[in-house]
Amino acid sequence: MIRTHGLTKAYGAITAVDGLDLDVREGDVYGFLGANGSGKTTTVRMLLGLVLATSGTAEVLGEEMPKAARHVLPQVGAMVEGPAAYDHLSGRRNLALVDASGPGGARSSRKARIAETLERVGLGHVDDRPVGAYSLGMRQRLGLASALLRRPRLLVLDEPTNGLDPQGIHEIRELLLELNREGTTVFLSSHLLAEIEQLCTRVGVLARGRLVVQAPLAELRGPTGRVAVHTPDVELGRSLLDGTLEEVVHDDDGPRLLVREPDPAALNARLVAAGVRVTALVPERRHLEDVVLEASQP
Numbered sequence: 001m002i003r004t005h006g007l008t009k010a011y012g013a014i015t016a017v018d019g020l021d022l023d024v025r026e027g028d029v030y031g032f033l034g035a036n037g038s039g040k041t042t043t044v045r046m047l048l049g050l051v052l053a054t055s056g057t058a059e060v061l062g063e064e065m066p067k068a069a070r071h072v073l074p075q076v077g078a079m080v081e082g083p084a085a086y087d088h089l090s091g092r093r094n095l096a097l098v099d100a101s102g103p104g105g106a107r108s109s110r111k112a113r114i115a116e117t118l119e120r121v122g123l124g125h126v127d128d129r130p131v132g133a134y135s136l137g138m139r140q141r142l143g144l145a146s147a148l149l150r151r152p153r154l155l156v157l158d159e160p161t162n163g164l165d166p167q168g169i170h171e172i173r174e175l176l177l178e179l180n181r182e183g184t185t186v187f188l189s190s191h192l193l194a195e196i197e198q199l200c201t202r203v204g205v206l207a208r209g210r211l212v213v214q215a216p217l218a219e220l221r222g223p224t225g226r227v228a229v230h231t232p233d234v235e236l237g238r239s240l241l242d243g244t245l246e247e248v249v250h251d252d253d254g255p256r257l258l259v260r261e262p263d264p265a266a267l268n269a270r271l272v273a274a275g276v277r278v279t280a281l282v283p284e285r286r287h288l289e290d291v292v293l294e295a296s297q298p
């Protein structure tokens with residue numbers, strides 16, 4: 001759906017995006033993660049043909065951008081750098097203008113499409129007050145509605161939950177997952193690890209303009225090879241696990257032993273047979289945060 005080769009953008013002496021090889025596949029919810037200033041927005045703008053690359057190529061929906069922009073963009077729903085809207089018009093009127101800019105048949109079908117899209121983003125109840133009086137979260141939802149109006153094959157969203165409260169974030173996450181289940185590929189940029197972790201199937205991490213990680217989330221969150229054994233019998237456990245015990249942790253989750261052990265079932269059997277009360281036994285997984293921090297080191 002999106003493929004770039006050596007995509008680069010320099011602003012004078014600053015290389016905002018540096019030799020990017022992105023690979024976003026059909027059906028992905030692709031999380032494009034990076035700290036402030038790492039080059040996410042510049043990348044998104046190049047993908048949409050809003051900014052010209054200094055070098056390299058970008059393909060969107062199999063076609064070269066920005067050359068094929070007129071053909072590609074009607075199939076792409078995008079929201080970049082906050083939603084744009086006319087402040088003096090209502091949300092419904094704004095959407096009508098967006099809708100009118102494309103083909104769409106009879107007036108009644110346009111009206112129905114707008115009502116349905118407003119409903120989908122949680123603005124179904126919205127009255128006719130102007131967008132200038134909207135909260136940031138409402139503006140964000142309206143921006144998403146504009147992106148969704150044309151039932152795009154690909155959604156490109158720059159920080160889509162910016163300004164939303166926890167309930168709003170949850171609703172937008174559910175909506176994006178639902179759209180993805182219906183066949184829409186989603187590419188979203190964010191600096192929020194938790195957002196990416198809860199939503200995405202594949203992750204790309206940008207650091208100082210370079211793509212330092214690109215892999216399925218499940219692979220990044222792979223097992224560490226350690227097992228956390230929750231038990232009140234710390235000393236007995238410690239005496240049995242000489243050599244494989246790496247750490248004893250005491251925190252709000254109660255005491256647990258971190259053991260390097262490839263076979264959790266065998267470990268459990270051995271501990272229980274020796275009289276250690278095991279309340280839980282959990283294979284440890286890597287945290288996305290650790291992966292990102294490690295890969296982003298200069």
Ligand SMILES: Nc1ncnc2c1ncn2[C@@H]1O[C@H](COP(=O)(O)OP(=O)(O)OP(=O)(O)O)[C@@H](O)[C@H]1O
Pocket residue numbers: 011014015016034035036037038039040041042043191
């Ligand atoms: N039009 C421009 N002229 C000069 N420098 C720019 C321009 N646009 C972006 N930059 C620089 O390019 C770098 C990347 O910026 P960009 O906005 O793409 O980052 P970002 O990852 O989207 O950050 P944020 O999360 O803060 O939006 C920054 O150093 C920024 O100052």
